[in-house]
Amino acid sequence: MIDPHQQFHDALDALDTAFAPLAELSVSVGGCTYCYSAADLEALAGPVPRVSDELISCVAHEAFNHWDDFPGLYRRLTPRIVRLLTADELDHSLVASRLLTADWQNWPAPERTALERLWHAWWRSALHTHPGIGHVTDILGVLSTTEGTSVPWLAIWAETRTEASDLHLRDALDRWLIEDDLADLHLGFYDELHVTPELLPWLLSLDDGRIGAAQLIEVERIADSQRAP
Template sequence: MTTPPQRLLLALDALDSAFAPLLAEPSPTVGGCTHCYADADLAALAGPAQVVPDRLISSVARMSVDHWDDFASLYRRMTPRIVRLLATGRLHLDHGLIASRLLAAHWREWPAPERQALEQVWDDWWRSTLHAYPATDPATAVLETVAVSTGILTPWLAIWAETRTEAADRHLDDALDHWIGHWPEERRLAGLRLGFYDELLVGPELVDWLLSLDEGRIGAAQLFEVERIAYS
């Protein structure tokens, strides 16, 4: 039986395979900001995606849409590389930014094999995170990526609720500290939005979900804060 980390690696390999037909097509010319990118960089981005240097992959992952003549096409071609670096802890960027960039690239309109392969990576990455503590990334960061990019929080919370591991509970403890105390007052749990551009309102659903969890999964002090937020 494969472990969650092994399933994630298999899903990443399947993502590469799903994008292989696209990457086998002749590479388009890549046009972009010549202030930020040398001609050699743009030529590298137009070459085989598999050999683009990691530093350029990271740059494509974070740069705004208006840096490119055809952002959506470039981001689609680089997605397997971006996602592999992200899910293996080697892309040190805001996770909400990656989700927001995928939305800007209209990934939900890509061919079904590509969409489904990416969705499988999200599922296996989330499950792998909940089975390891510490994980490669905080659960809050992974949750932000998968929820914002898919536009829905419910299934990811359902997986968390059904994952009764010590690691999942420790991630939950950290997440509550983050959600309750990390944000400015107006953006704390009840009004929490995820995504680099605050695309997804999750606060009300999170509060309801936290209150629905089995007794004992949330410590008394944190539960008091959640109830105070819920009923104030």
């Protein structure tokens, strides 16, 4: 069996390779001069590997209207942003929403494909390690929000029969069941994806024993309330 953790690290390297032509370019970067100094803008305009992690983090979270060309800037910085994201050093929901604003699904095919492969490798790696780096619901939120659906990620979770995977499921339900959040759960910083209609049927379809009795009672109660006239 191929080591999912090695696949994840290989996918990160492949992401760097796919974006390398952009990363080495010197471009013009215009932005908010109240929040960013001339030195910041100069650094962002130069080769991406030379930009500090601190500045990358600021841009990763910054509002899109701070930049003259937000999609172009975010695209150039994506491999660096994703490395920080997968290390649990950025706000998952905010980065997912920023990627949507940057229109990542319309980027050139090599870049888009590399990012999609990274998403898959990250997810499989996460499901094979508990505890892992970052909460499983945050990772699922990034993948589902950027793709516009949780269905393929939930399918992978269902077929991943590891102890780590089931422990992550317990942790996820602990979070989703707080104050009945599961009944109306949205993902993304701006609640772009209403995931309850996909998540509830999936939870109820899982094999017996994967959800603890007490949590299953709560899931079934919420599902019943959704069906009530």
